Amino acid sequence: MEFLQIPGAAVSVWATTIDVDAHRRRPPFSRTDLWRTWPELAGAMFRGVSSDRLQTVLQTGVDVVPTNSVIYASDDFDKAWEYGDFPKVVLALDSRKVKPSWQMIPADTPPVELAEIGKVYPTAVPYSNGESLWLSRLPADDPRIATDYEASYAFWIPGNPLEAVRAVFVFMPS
Structure with missing residues (x-):
């Protein structure tokens, strides 16, 4: 070829x-x-x-x-x-140069810190164990949020x- x-x-x-x-x-x-x-x-x-x-x-x-x-x-x-x-x-x-569309943080993360991270990952959903929050760039109504599919394949490019x-x-x- x-x-x-x-x-x-x-x-x-x-x-x-x-x-x-x-x-x-x-x-x-x-x-x-x-x-x-x-x-x-x-x-x-x-x-x-x-x-x-x-x-x-x-x-x-x-x-x-x-x-x-x-x-x-x-x-x-x-x-x-x-x-x-x-x-x-x-x-x-x-x-x-690509970053995951999500990250997990402790559910008891201080609000000021959560607000700062939320500028990049605006959607927060409780994770199944209740001790963590799944933060994502996907909208809250996206069915792929906090799934294995998002974890495996969802990314974004923060730079050029x-x-x-x-x-x-x-x-x-x-």
Whole structure:
């Protein structure tokens, strides 16, 4: 498989064509092949998005507006491959530049400290043990709040997303 690097973008963009029928459910390469070709992506987080979000990604580094909204990503390229149809766009994000959408604190955290943390994580829900609060960037009515799904896949980019994105891959039908 050959990738063509697209010049002139603010982020590193790599494009290739693939047999969609053969790769609809599975990426065209293994994680080992990915890291062999792009060793700088070891430890990256991956996010699959719809191709209609490509222009936003190229301009801002991420597909969401505002750019500090919650995104869902995984350190597993195969998981990111599940999202977006073809042409498929997959972002590789620097895991040091993304933060979890949540944090847990003791339920008896002083109100002043809670208010300060609440500026970043505005939603607080009691955690199942009652001794902790689950703080999140998700709205209180989001069904994913305080779930294993949020804990595993929900992140946000607190800084400049153009500094967080390591590469953008575009997979086009042959």
